[in-house]
Amino acid sequence: MLSNSYSKLTLDISGADNVPISGQFYNVRCSETKDPLLRRPFSVHRLISREGSVHLEILYQVTGKGTEWLSRCQRGVHLDTIGPFGNGFIIEDDVTNVVLVARGIGIAPLYTVGEALLKKNKAINAHILMGARIKGRLFYEEKCREIGEVFLYTDDGSKGYCGKAPELLVDLLERKRLPERFSLYACGPADMLRELADISERFGFPGQVALEGHMGCGFGACLSCVCPLRPEYIRRNELWKKPALQWSEDGSLVYSLICKDGPIYDIREVDWDEWLA
Amino acid sequence: MSGSPDLSVYIGPMKLKNPVMPASGTFGYGQEYSEFIDLNRLGAIIVKTITLKPRIGSYPHRSTEVASGFLANIGL
Numbered sequence: 001m002l003s004n005s006y007s008k009l010t011l012d013i014s015g016a017d018n019v020p021i022s023g024q025f026y027n028v029r030c031s032e033t034k035d036p037l038l039r040r041p042f043s044v045h046r047l048i049s050r051e052g053s054v055h056l057e058i059l060y061q062v063t064g065k066g067t068e069w070l071s072r073c074q075r076g077v078h079l080d081t082i083g084p085f086g087n088g089f090i091i092e093d094d095v096t097n098v099v100l101v102a103r104g105i106g107i108a109p110l111y112t113v114g115e116a117l118l119k120k121n122k123a124i125n126a127h128i129l130m131g132a133r134i135k136g137r138l139f140y141e142e143k144c145r146e147i148g149e150v151f152l153y154t155d156d157g158s159k160g161y162c163g164k165a166p167e168l169l170v171d172l173l174e175r176k177r178l179p180e181r182f183s184l185y186a187c188g189p190a191d192m193l194r195e196l197a198d199i200s201e202r203f204g205f206p207g208q209v210a211l212e213g214h215m216g217c218g219f220g221a222c223l224s225c226v227c228p229l230r231p232e233y234i235r236r237n238e239l240w241k242k243p244a245l246q247w248s249e250d251g252s253l254v255y256s257l258i259c260k261d262g263p264i265y266d267i268r269e270v271d272w273d274e275w276l277a
Numbered sequence: 278m279s280g281s282p283d284l285s286v287y288i289g290p291m292k293l294k295n296p297v298m299p300a301s302g303t304f305g306y307g308q309e310y311s312e313f314i315d316l317n318r319l320g321a322i323i324v325k326t327i328t329l330k331p332r333i334g335s336y337p338h339r340s341t342e343v344a345s346g347f348l349a350n351i352g353l
Contacts, residue, residue: 034345214338221305223351224340248333255333
């Protein structure tokens with residue numbers, strides 16, 4: 001256990017066919033009975049390859065029956081796990097400055113982005129905005145300092161900046177504490193991501209976000225986990241194929257399956273107004 | 278007695294090699310599960326609704342887990 005409600009799980013995935021990339025997730029069965037029924041999705045936190053073995057680290061927060069069961073599992077237990085699923089973060093070759101914005105457990109998929117960038121280019125400047133509602137909910141600060149400069153925030157000001165991540169980001173931009181050009185990677189509540197999208201339009205930087213949604217199967221069969229996109233901004237490339245778009249008859253509305261087309265999206269392609277309506 | 282048992286069944290004039298058919302709505306259009314099972318082992322696949330024109334389906338959020346179950350309003 002990392003703190004009062006956050007834990008780390010390490011899975012031995014040596015011999016698995018597919019190696020995950022930053023942004024993907026695994027679906028883990030968190031019960032020996034049918035309650036809870038559905039697997040729980042967990043994002044890739046870190047991948048550690050050593051002497052022929054491959055270990056996957058997952059960070060998670062205990063929030064209900066499934067994660068409570070998981071936190072009580074003993075070392076050596078076999079966990080029924082499927083994955084990796086979804087697309088991943090795009091890590092472009094010419095990126096030298098990145099800003100990672102996380103709230104709470106949102107740091108989990110972003111840490112591996114920072115690590116992957118540093119592995120590619122040791123000259124990368126990473127700036128990490130991480131925070132929580134109160135000081136007692138902060139975690140992983142020292143670990144994140146290994147990959148970049150950390151700016152903490154808490155809603156009540158008990159540690160770091162007093163306020164939320166978007167406010168801190170604007171403050172840093174206005175005080176010129178961040179590079180002029182950078183790419184943003186963010187993971188957290190949808191309302192936080194929406195505000196970051198507005199800021200990215202205002203200040204003109206690109207961004208990628210990791211979305212969460214109510215998932216059923218996790219691999220595109222149940223068609224549950226949709227999010228609305230802005231048709232004119234849909235971004236497709238080799239990694240972001242978007243095979244699971246659902247269009248209205250007149251082509252004006254489009255939904256995307258977070259498990260199949262996502263969970264990573266360009267910050268401007270999500271229809272945030274519709275998503276949060 | 279030798280060989281495998283004959284599990285074939287008829288639905289009307291249609292012969293299926295066995296009576297195992299994932300129910301509509303639980304199995305997508307079948308292809309989503311192709312990485313997990315050999316679809317050829319099934320007698321049939323009952324796909325989700327197919328419409329003449331595209332439908333966008335229900336607004337999010339479309340599903341919720343309940344005790345030992347799953348409530349869904351996909352709209353497709």
